[in-house]
Amino acid sequence: MPERDVALLGCGLIGQSWAALLLAHGINVSAWDPDGDALAALPRHVLPMLDQLRALGVAAAEPGQIRLAATVEAAVADADWVQENAPENVALKQRLYAQVQAAAPADAVIASSTSSLTWSALATGMARPGRLVTAHPFNPPHLMPLVEIYGTEAAVVDRAVRFYQALGRETVVLKKEATGHIANRLASALWREAVHIVAAGIADVADVDRALVHGPGLRWSVIGAHLAYHLGGGAGGIGHYLQHLGPSQERRWASLGQPRLTPEICQQLVEGIAQEAAGRSIATLEQQRDQGLIAALTARQQLSAGDDHAV
Amino acid sequence: MPERDVALLGCGLIGQSWAALLLAHGINVSAWDPDGDALAALPRHVLPMLDQLRALGVAAAEPGQIRLAATVEAAVADADWVQENAPENVALKQRLYAQVQAAAPADAVIASSTSSLTWSALATGMARPGRLVTAHPFNPPHLMPLVEIYGTEAAVVDRAVRFYQALGRETVVLKKEATGHIANRLASALWREAVHIVAAGIADVADVDRALVHGPGLRWSVIGAHLAYHLGGGAGGIGHYLQHLGPSQERRWASLGQPRLTPEICQQLVEGIAQEAAGRSIATLEQQRDQGLIAALTARQQLSAGDDHAV
Numbered sequence: 001m002p003e004r005d006v007a008l009l010g011c012g013l014i015g016q017s018w019a020a021l022l023l024a025h026g027i028n029v030s031a032w033d034p035d036g037d038a039l040a041a042l043p044r045h046v047l048p049m050l051d052q053l054r055a056l057g058v059a060a061a062e063p064g065q066i067r068l069a070a071t072v073e074a075a076v077a078d079a080d081w082v083q084e085n086a087p088e089n090v091a092l093k094q095r096l097y098a099q100v101q102a103a104a105p106a107d108a109v110i111a112s113s114t115s116s117l118t119w120s121a122l123a124t125g126m127a128r129p130g131r132l133v134t135a136h137p138f139n140p141p142h143l144m145p146l147v148e149i150y151g152t153e154a155a156v157v158d159r160a161v162r163f164y165q166a167l168g169r170e171t172v173v174l175k176k177e178a179t180g181h182i183a184n185r186l187a188s189a190l191w192r193e194a195v196h197i198v199a200a201g202i203a204d205v206a207d208v209d210r211a212l213v214h215g216p217g218l219r220w221s222v223i224g225a226h227l228a229y230h231l232g233g234g235a236g237g238i239g240h241y242l243q244h245l246g247p248s249q250e251r252r253w254a255s256l257g258q259p260r261l262t263p264e265i266c267q268q269l270v271e272g273i274a275q276e277a278a279g280r281s282i283a284t285l286e287q288q289r290d291q292g293l294i295a296a297l298t299a300r301q302q303l304s305a306g307d308d309h310a311v
Numbered sequence: 312m313p314e315r316d317v318a319l320l321g322c323g324l325i326g327q328s329w330a331a332l333l334l335a336h337g338i339n340v341s342a343w344d345p346d347g348d349a350l351a352a353l354p355r356h357v358l359p360m361l362d363q364l365r366a367l368g369v370a371a372a373e374p375g376q377i378r379l380a381a382t383v384e385a386a387v388a389d390a391d392w393v394q395e396n397a398p399e400n401v402a403l404k405q406r407l408y409a410q411v412q413a414a415a416p417a418d419a420v421i422a423s424s425t426s427s428l429t430w431s432a433l434a435t436g437m438a439r440p441g442r443l444v445t446a447h448p449f450n451p452p453h454l455m456p457l458v459e460i461y462g463t464e465a466a467v468v469d470r471a472v473r474f475y476q477a478l479g480r481e482t483v484v485l486k487k488e489a490t491g492h493i494a495n496r497l498a499s500a501l502w503r504e505a506v507h508i509v510a511a512g513i514a515d516v517a518d519v520d521r522a523l524v525h526g527p528g529l530r531w532s533v534i535g536a537h538l539a540y541h542l543g544g545g546a547g548g549i550g551h552y553l554q555h556l557g558p559s560q561e562r563r564w565a566s567l568g569q570p571r572l573t574p575e576i577c578q579q580l581v582e583g584i585a586q587e588a589a590g591r592s593i594a595t596l597e598q599q600r601d602q603g604l605i606a607a608l609t610a611r612q613q614l615s616a617g618d619d620h621a622v
Contacts, residue, residue: 013545088559116559138526139543146526170525178513180563183526186519187536188563189504190497190527194536197496202489208497209535214481215449215457215494216501217535220528222603223596224520225498225505230584230593231600232450234324237593238584239577246572248399248427252491252499253569261557266550273541273549282541282548285534289542291614292533299610303602 003080003163004028007104009072009096010085011035011042014113014141018083019066020049021142025167026060030067032075039068049142055294056143057301058168072096073103080105081163083135085113090121101127109156109163111135115184118177119150133160136181137169143293145170148181186225196257198272199265205272221296314391314474315339318415320383320407321396322346322353325424325452329394330377331360332453336478337371341378343386350379360453366605367454368612369479383407384414391416392474394446396424401432412438420467420474422446426495429488430461444471447492448480454604456481459492497536507568509583510576516583532607 006022008015011033019029019042033039043066053059069075076082082100086093093112100110110132112122123129130153138144147164149171151157161171174181180188194208203211219228226238233241259265277285317333319326322344330340330353344350354377364370380386387393393411397404404423411421421443423433434440441464449455458475460482462468472482485492491499505519514522530539537549544552570576588596 116563138530144526144529146522146529148522148526170521172514172518172522172525174514176511176513178508178511179566182508182514182519182522185504185508185563185567186501186523187527187539188560189567190501191536191540191560192564192567193496193500197489197493198537200487200489202487203483203485203493205537206535207483208493209537210481211457211459211483211493212497212531212535213533214483215455215459216498217528217531217533218455218457218604218607219449219600220523221532221607222524222528223600224517224523224528224587225502226509226516226520226580226584227587227596228498229502230588231597235593239581242572242577242580246577249499249502250572252427252496253503255490256496256500256503258564261553261561266553266557269537269553270550273537276535276538277541282546285538286542289530289534292611293529295610295614296529296532296607299606300603303606 005030005079006081006083007069007076007079007100007108008032008083008085009075009100010087010113011038011045012085014137014139015083015085016042016045017049017139017141017143018085018113018137020046020053021058021167023064023066024050024053024058024060024142025064026062027064028067029064030069030075030079032069032072042066042068049140052290052294053142056297072099076100076104076108078105079108082108082110083113084110088114088116090117093117093122094125097122097126097132109133109159111160113137113141116180118179119152120177123152130156133157134177134181135160135164136183138183140290143290143297145297146183147171148174148183150174150177150181192259193256195261195265195269196259198268199259200257204275205269206276209276316341316389317392317394318380318387318390318411318419319343319394319396320386320411321398321424322349322356323396325448325450326394326396327353327356328360328451328453329396329424329448331357331364332369332478334375334377335361335364335369335371335453336375337373338375339378340375341380341386341390343380343383353377353379360451363601363605364453367608383410387411387415387419389416390419393419393421394424395421399425399427401428404428404433405436408433408437408443420444420470422471424448424452427491429490430463431488434463441467444468445488445492446471446475447494449494451601454601454608456608457494458482459485459494461485461488461492503570504567506572506576506580507570509579510570511568515586516580517587520587 005028008031133151136148138146147169230238316339319342444462447459449457458480541549
């Protein structure tokens with residue numbers, strides 16, 4: 001991979017996780033954050049993530065070096081790649097890009113981890129918009145394979161695909177930009193119904209989560225939703241499914257809930273989560289999530305090692 | 312488990328898979344199907360599923376016996392439990408229940424595998440509606456842990472929970488019945504947006520599926536959607552998330568698509584699936600799905616063996 005030096009702008013959860021992934025792949029990281037404490041804490045946050053990556057077999061013979069930069073300009077001065085993980089605020093990100101354009105090498109790509117803003121909004125006012133891509137990772141990026149990419153300059157998009165693939169990521173390039181890209185649109189759609197099911201008194205928060213984890217979630221970790229309906233059509237596949245069950249699917253779509261996040265429903269969600277968490281702290285839940293992800297990813301590695309025909 | 316003899320009505324995909332699960336747990340199966348060929352093929356279909364269950368460590372010292380019954384009455388005559396897997400047709404299922412009520416022991420529970428019909432519709436006209444439960448498995452039932460249960464008689468619902476838990480299933484009891492129960496409502500909601508993303512030209516079928524499998528699907532195989540947003544709120548959890556990102560979530564909900572399954576969109580889906588399948592037959596895809604599920608389930612078993620605090 002030609003990129004050896006990556007500037008990380010923003011050292012929150014996403015920035016920390018990117019840092020771990022980059023370092024484990026032998027890439028140098030120049031990190032900057034407006035909050036000096038967050039910046040100083042980066043090496044400490046990265047350590048346990050490097051251990052998790054080692055458990056997955058991701059550890060370069062020569063790990064990358066981490067450098068804490070006092071300014072945006074210092075962070076990007078020698079960067080091949082700039083990964084921006086600033087808060088979801090268009091004006092703030094645009095100001096950062098102006099600084100980057102003034103101080104970074106001309107051929108450095110600027111990649112935004114934005115989950116909810118569009119490329120068009122972010123690229124407005126850039127001298128060369130084509131050097132910007134949105135490259136949305138799924139949290140936590142050092143474990144979750146997906147990176148969703150959108151850009152307008154084909155060579156830059158190709159370079160982004162190669163960059164993230166070299167980091168062991170699964171890249172999906174959007175043909176057209178969309179708020180929430182693909183994954184968060186799907187997640188939003190599902191969660192809306194999950195909130196409806198709680199609000200309508202069909203099931204509690206914890207039971208909705210259990211149904212997902214032991215039902216569709218498990219299945220979607222193996223095959224996608226489209227392909228699942230293809231198999232749901234029996235020998236006739238998706239064609240048979242659409243012909244025979246398409247109308248009942250449309251009726252179900254019409255019956256889906258349209259909840260609002262009213263104070264009452266928010267209260268129900270907060271209480272339901274408290275029951276589900278059963279005293280476990282956020283840190284404990286994150287640790288358990290990561291253990292589950294590492295186990296699932298290890299299972300995938302073993303499966304693809306034994307079979308060339310992964311779905 | 313007190314249930315030793317189960318009558319299976321309907322030997323399609325779901326019936327076959329139930330049969331394998333029951334036999335592997337040492338339970339005798341009396342099977343009936345109006346299609347004599349489907350009935351005769353049952354033992355042959357069950358064999359590879361028993362192998363899959365053995366790979367997961369599910370194999371009773373004394374496996375159950377399988378008996379093919381010529382009539383509904385013969386199938387249910389000595390049954391402790393009746394699992395009905397007939398086509399999704401209310402009148403047809405009600406006719407079956409009339410036969411079952413006339414021929415089965417009075418204390419045998421009637422459980423319907425229905426995915427899309429409600430308990431109320433099915434129970435109409437029964438002498439003792441309380442003996443009916445809906446017990447919806449997720450396809451394929453011998454691998455997918457989830458069984459969603461609804462009934463109106465507490466003792467029968469409790470018995471259903473114990474029955475399916477003894478089969479190693481994860482049970483979720485609905486507080487109120489709902490078309491599509493929980494899991495298929497969630498799946499429908501997600502698929503509607505998945506179809507919209509294809510129809511709107513944002514991404515192809517295969518890329519939507521890849522984004523799901525490497526993003527939210529993987530995550531939802533480990534933690535539910537509600538809990539995921541709890542962790543998305545950082546140290547403040549779901550309360551912080553709802554306060555700060557609730558409005559943007561509502562805006563995203565408002566932006567979700569409302570596609571129809573028009574001939575044009577169906578054509579796009581069929582062609583997209585063909586590209587994704589890339590020549591793989593339904594049988595091959597099913598086999599690959601099952602291999603993936605078995606790997607994921609094995610990883611879960613290992614994880615829960617090593618840790619009492621599974622999420």
